[in-house]
Amino acid sequence: LHYLDRIETASGEIIAEFERPRRSGFxxxxxxxxxxxxxxxMQSVVDSGTARSLRTSFGLHGTLMGKTGTTQNQSDGWFIGYNSELVTGVWVGAEQPQIHFRTLYRGQAAKTALPIFGDYMKQIYRDKRFRHIRYAKYETPPEMVLALLDCPPFLPEMPVVWNMDDASVDEITVWSRTVDAIAPEELEALLHENPRRRNESLRNYANRIRRKYERQGNRDERxxxxxxFWEAILFGEKKDGGN
Known part of the structure; x- marks a missing residue:
């Protein structure tokens, strides 16, 4: 069991202390x-998701879970990383949400909060006093749970939308909802044939792509x-009676 006993400053000053609950009261x-x-x-986030740079760039191996988080307009970036011995939270932001990164590319938590966690954990991994943290493990889940988790780690990658650096989280959400019904391979073809125009908002681009898709579908249907119609006229008798 793990408890939050106290909160300290970097210099060791105790800000708050907490009493541990009784075991019978859980x-x-x-x-x-x-x-x-x-x-x-949460481990898949570190192994192959938004926090995979902890493996590839920071060289952190072993049991490690985590989750990135980015608020609207890139005002806040969070990363919570943990294993069975240590939980750490990192926040990057300002007191006023009006102060934020301009683009999701630069302001996402994977670019702001996560690198701080990566550097911090590298220091822990190097310190022999914290070997128990570096080599901490969870018990292997039961076979039934492993069977339920035996599935592809992610869905096929969606086509890349060019020039998205200036897009906000809200715009990207609108984009996803607008083109959600289009199959990935069809969407990729549409994006190649209809590139985003200069100064065109992501919302307008999404609507234009959807209209193109709908018109294409109508043409294919007609x-x-x-x-x-012509097969029925020309070959209808052959299909029905073989004459």
Whole structure:
């Protein structure tokens, strides 16, 4: 069991202290199987998700879970990283949300908060006093849980939308909702054929791509109807009676 005993400053000054609860007073808030699943999901963030640079750039190996978080307009960047021995939270931001990064590319938590965590954990890994943190592990989940987790780690990658550095989180959300019904391979073809115009907002670009897709679908439907019509006239008897 882990407790929050106290909060200290960097110099050791105690800001607050807390009394540990009695063991008999605990309430189960999460089933063990669900907890195992969440551990696996959070480790996938580090292994192949938004925090994968902890592996590739910072060289942090072993059991490590985490989650990045970015608020609207890139005003705040968060990263929470943990294993069975240590939980660490990093926040990058300002007291006023009006102070923020201009683009998601530069202001996302993977570029702001996560590098701080990476440098911090590298120092811990190098310190022999904290070997128990570096080599901490969780128990292997039961076979049933492992079977439920035996699925592709991610969906096929969506096509890249060019010139998105100036887009806000809200604009990217609108883009995703607008083109969600378009299959990835069709969307990729549409983006190649219809590049984003200069000074065109992401919202307008998404609407233009969707209209192109709908018009293309209507053309394909009419083309198929004409094909079916003439096949019925020219080859209808052969299809029905073989004459």
């Amino acid at each position: 309430e189960k808030v999460l089933e063990p199987g669900h907890a195992d699943m969440m551990l696996s999901i 083309r198929q109807q004409r094909k079916d």
